[in-house]
Amino acid sequence: MYPxxxxxxxxxxxxxxxxxxxxxVFGFVGEKFFDNYPKWALExxxxxxxxxxxxxxxxxxxxxxxxxxxxxxxxFEISEFNPPQKVTLSGVDQPFRNTYQFNGSADKNxxxxxxxxxxxxxxxxxxxxxxLIRMAIExxxxxxxxxxxxxxxxxIH
Numbered sequence: 001m002y003p004x005x006x007x008x009x010x011x012x013x014x015x016x017x018x019x020x021x022x023x024x025v026f027g028f029v030g031e032k033f034f035d036n037y038p039k040w041a042l043e044x045x046x047x048x049x050x051x052x053x054x055x056x057x058x059x060x061x062x063x064x065x066x067x068x069x070x071x072x073x074x075x076f077e078i079s080e081f082n083p084p085q086k087v088t089l090s091g092v093d094q095p096f097r098n099t100y101q102f103n104g105s106a107d108k109n110x111x112x113x114x115x116x117x118x119x120x121x122x123x124x125x126x127x128x129x130x131x132l133i134r135m136a137i138e139x140x141x142x143x144x145x146x147x148x149x150x151x152x153x154x155x156i157h
Contacts, residue, residue, distance in 0.1 A: 010122055010130060012137030015114040016145040018152050022104030025111040026084035029100055029148060031055055033078075033087060040147035043067060043140075050075070057081050060092065068136075095120040115144045 018025050028036055034049040041047075046064035060077045072094075079097070080088035089098045097118045104111035117137050122130060 010119040010134050010137060012141040013116045014141035014145045015112055016149050018111050018113055018149050020111060020152050021109055022084050022102055022111045026102050030083060030087040034061060039151055040144060055081055113145055115141050117141050
């Protein structure tokens with residue numbers, strides 16, 4: 001038997017406060033996801049919604065990302081869409097899940113955005129590198145929330 005669980009997801013999370021109301025942040029990230037995703041996912045070199053630009057459970061998109069010098073193509077779908085709290089994407093052809101969670105209150109002009117990236121299955125030969133992979137995923141999660149906040153700070157959207 002192996003000293004690790006081959007089916008255990010590798011997870012990276014990050015959260016950040018954005019000085020905008022919940023509805024504004026969710027509108028930009030969730031409702032306009034297909035329009036705005038390439039603005040904060042700087043590693044995406046090609047992006048194509050496959051079912052139009054509307055966000056709904058089952059909506060799909062194709063992306064080409066550059067990760068550590070390698071081009072990685074994948075298709076994902078919206079697997080959960082609960083305005084204004086949560087949007088989840090799941091890989092169709094790759095075992096990953098991204099979750100954007102939004103927390104805020106009507107009396108505050110501030111939203112907490114939490115982003116979680118999960119590799120749901122790591123191939124057996126990659127398990128010895130799990131710690132490095134987790135560090136890279138956590139760094140990517142931090143970059144994601146920072147990039148989104150910067151878009152609001154700079155009002156470039």
